[in-house]
Amino acid sequence: MLHRFAKVVVGCTVLLVLAGSLVTSTDSGLSVPDWPTSYGWSMFTFPPSRWVGGILYEHGHRLIASTVGFLTIVLAAWLWVQDPRRWMKRLGFTALGAVIAQGVLGGLTVLFFLPAPVSTAHAGLAEIFFCLTVAIALFTSPRWIAGYSGEGDGSPYLTSRPVPAGVDDAMLRRMATTATVLIYIQILLGATMRHTGAGLAIPDFPLMFGHLVPPHWDGKIAIHFAHRAGALVVTLAILATSAHVWYQHAGRHELTRPASIIVALVAVQVALGAFTVLSRRDVWINSSHVVCGALVLTTSLVLTLRSWRVKFAGAPAAVRLKPDTTTVDAAATAHALRSVRLPATGARP
Numbered sequence: 596m597l598h599r600f601a602k603v604v605v606g607c608t609v610l611l612v613l614a615g616s617l618v619t620s621t622d623s624g625l626s627v628p629d630w631p632t633s634y635g636w637s638m639f640t641f642p643p644s645r646w647v648g649g650i651l652y653e654h655g656h657r658l659i660a661s662t663v664g665f666l667t668i669v670l671a672a673w674l675w676v677q678d679p680r681r682w683m684k685r686l687g688f689t690a691l692g693a694v695i696a697q698g699v700l701g702g703l704t705v706l707f708f709l710p711a712p713v714s715t716a717h718a719g720l721a722e723i724f725f726c727l728t729v730a731i732a733l734f735t736s737p738r739w740i741a742g743y744s745g746e747g748d749g750s751p752y753l754t755s756r757p758v759p760a761g762v763d764d765a766m767l768r769r770m771a772t773t774a775t776v777l778i779y780i781q782i783l784l785g786a787t788m789r790h791t792g793a794g795l796a797i798p799d800f801p802l803m804f805g806h807l808v809p810p811h812w813d814g815k816i817a818i819h820f821a822h823r824a825g826a827l828v829v830t831l832a833i834l835a836t837s838a839h840v841w842y843q844h845a846g847r848h849e850l851t852r853p854a855s856i857i858v859a860l861v862a863v864q865v866a867l868g869a870f871t872v873l874s875r876r877d878v879w880i881n882s883s884h885v886v887c888g889a890l891v892l893t894t895s896l897v898l899t900l901r902s903w904r905v906k907f908a909g910a911p912a913a914v915r916l917k918p919d920t921t922t923v924d925a926a927a928t929a930h931a932l933r934s935v936r937l938p939a940t941g942a943r944p
Contacts, residue, residue: 601728604728611659611721613659613885617656620881626650662663696720701717738903742761761905771902774899784822829861857895864884
């Protein structure tokens, strides 16, 4: 049940990422100019009749964020009560702290009139929070706990005996971790590009002003170019990681599935990036590009964490009592018993 609830939180976070991307894509960030109120109203009592234009996107984003925040409180409390792993309890409260900080950054973004550094930090922290929710959903899954071995007694936290946990491939761990870090850096570049108005600094695709490299430069062109170059680096890293999985671990479905999914997502992401430029930043294409980027990141994270699963195998799968191995000398015991004098019946002690 906890695992299912964690997946619900993940799904709601995807909606939150979409809502936030729509706010930026429609330039609705200041449609509701006050915070934490909405035109002086509590956000929960703000009349729906006033949800028009950009207000719908910004106010809707706030309501979804509040819902995700409440669900995260429940998730953290549930982990604290039910999950016996101390690091999972800490992870739950880390996610709660992240969503609180995210709400504060969102408020500062409004109060300081959308400063690019704060807006970019807001976007970057959103991705970190999304990764935390995905990690919690993964760590509470029965297959993760069982070590993807198909063995165990069916209990969500205890197994009847230690089981093999994942694959021990140091090269895969390095490749997957590197790919995940590169994807996150690429997302930060994309957020910087969006919040500095550099989305159309290079207005053509796949060429750049008709050339392979821009013939002239300024700050916005440099940011846009860095994002395109980063996309190439990330694509190569993902292809290399997925190829390694397919070649070395074709029989491990917990690895091949995310490896296949991420390649498909990257293809979609590149296409969405191209159409974002060619469509002159169409709202839904642009927002879908943001959401797909988040899915690429979390899919890479799942692959990375599963490649590290074997390192979690050092912890005992269950608390088990050790057998009593004490040896008893029978002759010495008999002699000791004979030497004990019991008081006569009826005698006072």
